[in-house]
Every structure is written in C-alpha cells, then in structure tokens.
Amino acid sequence: MDELRNRAKELLESNTVQLIIGYEQGNGNKTRAVFIEKPDHVSKLIFDSRCIQNLAVYLTKAEVKKKGKPAIVAPVPVLRSIIQLAAENQLTNSSLVVLGITPDSKLIEFKKLEEIENFLEQFKIEIEARDKEILEKLDQMTPEERWKFWIDELSPCFKCYACRAACPLCYCTRCTVDDNQPQWVPVASHQLGNLEWHIMRAMHLAGRCTDCGACADACPIAIPLNLLTKKMMEDMKGYFGGYKPSLKSGNLMSTFKPDDKETFIH
Amino acid sequence: MSEFEPKIVAFVCNWCTYAGADLTGTSRIKYATNVRIVRFPCTGRIDYMLILKAFGEGADGVIVSGCHPNDCHYTSGNFHARRRWIVFRGLLDFMGIDIRRIQFSWVSAAEGAKWADLVNTTVSTIRELGPYSDYKKVANYFENVVAHG
Numbered sequence: 001m002d003e004l005r006n007r008a009k010e011l012l013e014s015n016t017v018q019l020i021i022g023y024e025q026g027n028g029n030k031t032r033a034v035f036i037e038k039p040d041h042v043s044k045l046i047f048d049s050r051c052i053q054n055l056a057v058y059l060t061k062a063e064v065k066k067k068g069k070p071a072i073v074a075p076v077p078v079l080r081s082i083i084q085l086a087a088e089n090q091l092t093n094s095s096l097v098v099l100g101i102t103p104d105s106k107l108i109e110f111k112k113l114e115e116i117e118n119f120l121e122q123f124k125i126e127i128e129a130r131d132k133e134i135l136e137k138l139d140q141m142t143p144e145e146r147w148k149f150w151i152d153e154l155s156p157c158f159k160c161y162a163c164r165a166a167c168p169l170c171y172c173t174r175c176t177v178d179d180n181q182p183q184w185v186p187v188a189s190h191q192l193g194n195l196e197w198h199i200m201r202a203m204h205l206a207g208r209c210t211d212c213g214a215c216a217d218a219c220p221i222a223i224p225l226n227l228l229t230k231k232m233m234e235d236m237k238g239y240f241g242g243y244k245p246s247l248k249s250g251n252l253m254s255t256f257k258p259d260d261k262e263t264f265i266h
Numbered sequence: 267m268s269e270f271e272p273k274i275v276a277f278v279c280n281w282c283t284y285a286g287a288d289l290t291g292t293s294r295i296k297y298a299t300n301v302r303i304v305r306f307p308c309t310g311r312i313d314y315m316l317i318l319k320a321f322g323e324g325a326d327g328v329i330v331s332g333c334h335p336n337d338c339h340y341t342s343g344n345f346h347a348r349r350r351w352i353v354f355r356g357l358l359d360f361m362g363i364d365i366r367r368i369q370f371s372w373v374s375a376a377e378g379a380k381w382a383d384l385v386n387t388t389v390s391t392i393r394e395l396g397p398y399s400d401y402k403k404v405a406n407y408f409e410n411v412v413a414h415g
Contacts, residue, residue: 138360147362147400176315184315190407196318199357203314206353228357235356240349253353256345258335262352265370266384 003107004073005042007099011071012039017097018068021058023051033058037067047073047101054214056081056168060090071097076123077212079116081168083245084210086113090171117247125211125244127230134224135231151191154198156221159189163201163225166218169208176200202228207236207252210245272327272392274301275320276385277312279332281339282374289378297382298389301329308332310343314354317368322405327367327392329384334372344372366391367398 004022011017019037024044026032031050035058036042056078058064074082079100085091091113098110100119110116127135138146161177164170177185177197185200186193201215202225209229216226236243239260240252249255278284284305290297306312309332320328330351338344351370359365369388373381 141362143359143362143364144400145362146360150361151404184319191404192322192407195361195404196315196322199318199361200315202357203354206350206357228360231360232353232357235353239352253349254346256342256349258345260345260348260352262348264355265348265351265372 001045001047004047004099004101005045007107007109008036008042008045008071009039011097012036012042016069017071019064019070020045020073021055021064021070022073022099023047023053023055035064035067045073047075047105051075052077052213052217054078054081054166054168054212056085057166057214059085059096059168060171062173069094069096071099073099073101075101076103076120077210077214078168079120080125080210080245081212083113083117083120083247084169084208085171087245087247087251088169088208113247117245120245125233127211127234131227131230134227135234138227138231151195153223154194155191157189157194157198157223158221159187159193159197160220162218162220163215166214167205168212168214169205169210170201176204198223198225198228201225202232205229206232207240207243207254209233209243270393270397272300272389272397273325274327274329274385274388274392275325276301276303276329276331277316277320278303278305278329278373279309279312279339279344280305280307282333282337282372283331283381285375286373286377286381289375290381291378293378295378295382297385300389300392301385308338308340308343309347310338310340312347314350317354321363321367321398321401324402324405326395326398327369327388329369329371329388331371331373331381331384334374337374363401364395364398366395 008020019035022034022045023031024034025046033053033055034044054077055072093112100108100110102108185196211233213226216224233243236252243252287303312330317328332344335344355365371384
C-alpha cells in the first residue's frame, strides 16, 4: 500500500499525471472511488479485497477527462476493461498511467497497453463454477420455465440504470434507451420495458463484456443480470472461439468469418 | 370462434429477398397472405430491437431474410447479420422467448418459389403454435395490471 501511495505521490508531484483514480475507505466496511489531485492527499489511497468497483468506468467520463491525465489503480478486472476500451479507440498509450495490482496485491506499473495485454495472458476469463451451474440449470429448464424465471427476475427492476452507469463499456454519451424518437424502450418500468432494456443491454455488450461483474454488483435489487452476458460469452466460445480483450483482433460482433457456422438459417 | 390467423412480419433486404418476393408475385405463385413485408437496405441494417418491437406490437411470428452468404450487395452486411443472429437467438432462447417463432432464411432474387415456400411453412408452424399470448400478456401489461395508490 505504501508503494502505491508513494508512486501516486511521485506521479502527482512530477506532474506526470494530474489525477489519481483509486479506492478509499467509504462508509461502514465499504470502499469507494476517490479522485486525488493533490500530492498530500495520497494517504487516502487503499487497496484490499473489498475494492471490487470497476474504476475504468471513470476513464471515459467528460468530467474526469477535464481534470487532465489520470493514473488509475487497476486490479485485473479493471485492466481487462482498459484493454477493451483501448481496442475501441477510447484510450491510447498516452492517455493514462496504469498502476496495475496483481492478484497477490503487488504494484505493477504498465508503460504500454501492449504490456497489459501480455500480462493478462495468464489470467484467462473463466466463468466461475457456481455461475456455470446456474447456467446449466437454466438451460435444462423448458422455455416456458425460463420465460417465467426471467419475467419474475426482471419485474422488480425499476430502471435506475445503475447497471449502465457501473459498466465501463457503456460509455455512449447518448444511450438508445434515452432516445425518444423513436422510443425504443418504454420509459415506464413495466415488464415489457424491463425485458427490452435487459435484452438490449446484453446485446450491446455482446463480444465486448469482460465479465467484471460491475453491473450485477451495482444492481440495488440484485437482479442476476450478468447471467445474460455470461451466457453469451459461453455461446461465443462455441461459435466464434471465445472472447478475450485484445488490441488487435477487433470485437467479435464487428468482425466475421465467411464460414461462420450456424444451424438455423434455412 | 373463427380460425386463428397468424400475423407475421417479414424483415427482408432490398437486394435479394425483396426482389425474390417480387418474383414470387410476377411468377403468379400463390402464397399465404399473413405476412407483412418490411424492406431494409441490407440484413445488416435489421436491428434486433425491431424483432422485439414486432412481437411487442402483436406479431405472432417473424421472418428475417436476405442475400445468401457471399451475395451481399454491400459485400459483408449479411455476414455481420449472421453473427448477430447467432448471438441474439441464443440470448432469446436463454430468456425463454419462443425462438420457433423467428424464422431466419436466405432467399435470393431468383428464388421466388423459395420465398412462397418459406412464408407458407412459417405460417403453418405459427398456426400450430397459436397466438404468442405469453409475449402479448407482457406487452399489454398496462391493460392487465391493477394499479395501487
């Protein structure tokens, strides 16, 4: 932790960066994001296993960009998001300093995005056994049972869009759900609107989602909405050879192979 | 009660399937009249939200069709569409939406007979499945719900 604070202080004092995005102690036993602009304030920085918020979400925000070049405290899920954002031309080598945190809480500073990509090679995205079990259970249900399951799960959603706000990859300044000419998704949080919103959200993340889980963590009523993105990730493994954030290969949904196989187009 | 007549929306591309459906007509091939055709520049333009909207507005079935692979007027629109459909169809199935009601197809401008066959078989499938009442119940939420307070 001292290492992290000292490095953050150095970066601010030398004016290499103007802002540190990291974690600080929040209310109760929670941690929260902190934005440090003064070298004296680096003692606020902490890092431990409670720091699960995906800070990459702030990198694309206009309010944060305005502050100047940031350095970001980045455990593995944040590193994945950074690579995905860079692959979508939202970040470049010169736009940030990455203070990576290894799973055993060591500081590892990355000079280049390519280094992050190489570093991530050893941390393949795997869907946890617990989630796999749930996915299998759902797969074994009849479509009617699945329909009932999702309508029940989604009906308490009141469309606070915390899932959208927490997701580093939902960076559009104008979201389809805010459009009203035409009104793609009904504003009221009734069943149809909720269903359409969650399908749309999942589809917009298809082939991009890094499975950081920020959306499900942010949901105030604990809808397991990342099951949808996990399921798509599993599907894509079978069809297109799996997803990993990559600077070179392009998003799965914006590329194609002429011989993509399917079984349902006649 | 009169027999159930399925409402089917067809999203087709301008260059192949629309021309193919046109050929069906000029070849005087008779086919089911349950289909409403919506023409798009390319299958790549057929937003998955439109399929949801069709069901939300009361369609019982949807046909999505365009140029065969390698025949796209814009070279790669249908390849992109195919990837999207693979993922979208998997997602809908996972959410319990009846994917038997969405028929994907490739129909070229020369396949007038195939278009007639596609519509006829889809209509008979949907006729067997009956109206999509599960989705309609959700779509007509305001009509069925009792508001409190």
